[in-house]
Amino acid sequence: MAAAKTDAVEQNPNAGARGDADPSEIGRLIVQCSDQPGIVSTVSGVLAQFGANIVSLDQHSTDPSGGRFFQRTEFHLAHLSARRAELESVLEARVGEPYEAEWSLASPARRKRVAIMVSKTDHCLLELLWRQRRGELPIDIVMVISNHSTLADDVRAFGIPFVHIAVDSSDKTAAERAQLELLRGNVDLVVLARYMQIISENFLERVGAPVINIHHSFLPAFVGAGPYQKARDRGVKMIGATAHYVTADLDEGPIIEQDVVRVDHGHSAQELQRRGADVERRVLARAVEWHCDDRVLRHDNLTVVFD
Template sequence: MSNHQLSAYANQATLVVHGPDQPGIVAEVSALIARHGGNIVSLDQYSDAHSDGEFFQRVVLHVPDFSAVMPAIRSDLEETIGARTRFGLKWALNDRSVPKRLAILSSKGDHCLLDLLWRHRRGELPVSVQMVVSNHTVSADDVRSFGIPFFHVPSQSGADKSQSEARILEILKGNVDFVVLARYMQILSDDFIHQVGVPVINIHHSFLPAFIGAGPYKKAKDRGVKLIGATAHYVTKDLDEGPIIEQDTVRVTHADTVADLERRGADVERDVLSRAVRWHAQDRVIRSGNHTIVLHN
């Protein structure tokens, strides 16, 4: 993001609240913001049941000299609605003027990678791209043309990827707030997912759960599908089973070739992934079990 765009978020924050629903949460949060001289810019909330449900809320607030009063607001949140209070809520308060630090992992296919870098350069993604890590070098020059550091970490042959994963972890540790797999064609180990310590978002080249695995467009063609799609989801230890952030489809016909499906599918992948990255960076996505709540206001 440009300095001009960041300045538009000066003294603004996002507050995300999640936990057991009960009367009084909205009033308590609103009163807390008012106590610190804050003004609610936008608010979106959702409860998944009329009673004994889960409550989800995203608030954008403006507080004069926010960075100075942020510690006091955090303390008040914990004492007022936090885990040890009668509300027992989880919460996160983030400065909107500080973009989340992103690392992108990629392989040979570059359509999602370059689309993210292009959107980032245009100011469409509220992130700071720290690096691109790839197991191939084909995109190195393109990535560096955006002024982004490029790291080549070759993948090991065979099932044991521990050495290459250890190198990637060494590069990422302490430098990023989340990771995006932009068609990174390697399966991450449970140990890597545990050690990386930040959310990991993947773009899957089909509308999950259909056509999981290799060659989805060939499988789709063989089945004579009328829709193809893409799915962006958080990565968990269960392959392609993580909480879904965004999905989309495009209509196809019997006349489309496999190449047509791949081309049109790549367009959907780019759009779905960019939306997922943007929403995560804007604190719009709340994970609840194995699904997500995406608050758009």
Template sequence: MVLASNNGPLRKDIEMKNRARMLISCPDQPGIVAAVSQFLFEYGANIVQSDQYTMDPEGGMFFIRIEFDLEELANRVEQLRADFSGVADKFKMDWSLSLASQKKRIAIFVSKEDHALLELLWHWRAGDLNADIAMVISNHPDMQSLVEPFGIPYYHIPVTADTKAEAERRQLEVVGDKVDAIVLARYMQIVSPSFIKHYANRIINIHHSFLPAFVGGKPYAQAHNRGVKIIGATAHYVTEELDGGPIIEQDVQRVSHRDNVEDLKRIGRHIERIVLARAVAWHVEDRIIVHNNKTVVFN
């Protein structure tokens, strides 16, 4: 039997029981923060964190993320949502309210490379990824023996050029509405527009280059051919434009003329793991607002 320490999972669950997160975007104007703060004050809520950003202060957009605690939150959240709609309508807000105690469920799609998948599994097992991994789906059987010891369902759904539509139908059948987000952890398949529509701004991909450089296949070979001195990785939301969706996180590392393509791949795997883990953590913690083809990330 393992007892949780004061800083362990049990204490964290207690702290999150009455905590909510609010994401708001709206046209910038005076009084937004005051109105939201006053509303929460009158409800008896205690704001524990607030971050805001104004894009183009002259007639631009305003973004804010607020975390607050409210007693008996689970019993009051629906009424809170209904009452806040009046404030939201006044300021033309696009907004969401989520409970920190309700962990988001994710599905991980993977092919034959295991580094990005393993990083997520390690973070999840350590309690550093505040989500439930509902399933892993792969177009190859290779990762099954790695995943199953974690107690996570594994689905092998082969994909070929001739069976792609049927494979996606099967994937949709398996995933359905059971998850809040899909993570493409080096899933080496292009996802169709019809699949993307089911999970708009909820599919996160890791691309092995510093976008917008070297989109598409074999980016490390492309980078080597150009003799670059910096390589990187990019986590982004998936859209119909190949590797062109809103960027969530990026990182880079210096390389030299001595590094061949295999060296770049080896160095790049480390960057990919870190970048994807950050992006997924920020998504499940409601730290990202998508605006047009950009993101505001309150990290």
């Protein structure tokens, strides 16, 4: 099955495909399995059986012969909530079992609950808070956790709880235990918006939600403190940012989004840092939006991101 893509309508999360439809009647079906004949037909057949109208469909195959298949289907179905259990049962019987597929069914009516972790730098945090307040992100930010109290007033001005949990650099166990007590079972996503602490493997195993991080794209070059001064001294011509899922391998998780901006010899280290901050906040906001709009499909250390 060759890679293909169809877009019946505009896919803005707040308009387009849904139009004026009740969000509770919109479903997003995500399917991932080994590529094989009949998957698209079967999925479409199940939805047609229930009287659903497909309004957007994206699909991708890593290889038409033995590759991995990914599909995101958005559809409208009246009384979806009441019929959800029946639909899920049929999907498992006709898609999940025969194709050995991983699949999930989500709805924009249930906004993702997001926690943000931050240290002292505010640009990525404030970008997410501002976009949520303007309705530009399909999320509810339920708390901000920080190892410093610096940004408490900024966060509380948005009416969002701010929790200060100090971190002992010699032993982070107590801090992570306190963080996990707040997060486990309460959030769908954790965002590291310039949280300047290394997340332990134990935390990732126990938090029960994906974790997204943002950092400058110089890595693995210019590691440590003062990366923009190092970059200027080296004469770089581009700076950028990377948003990725966090794994036990530091800064090597599946990449969701990246972007760059050109610079030149006339820019100071401070100007490079300012431009880098602009890229970071845009890249992180896009990554969070796409994840919470169910557009990012993970496989091993790769991602498929549908527009």
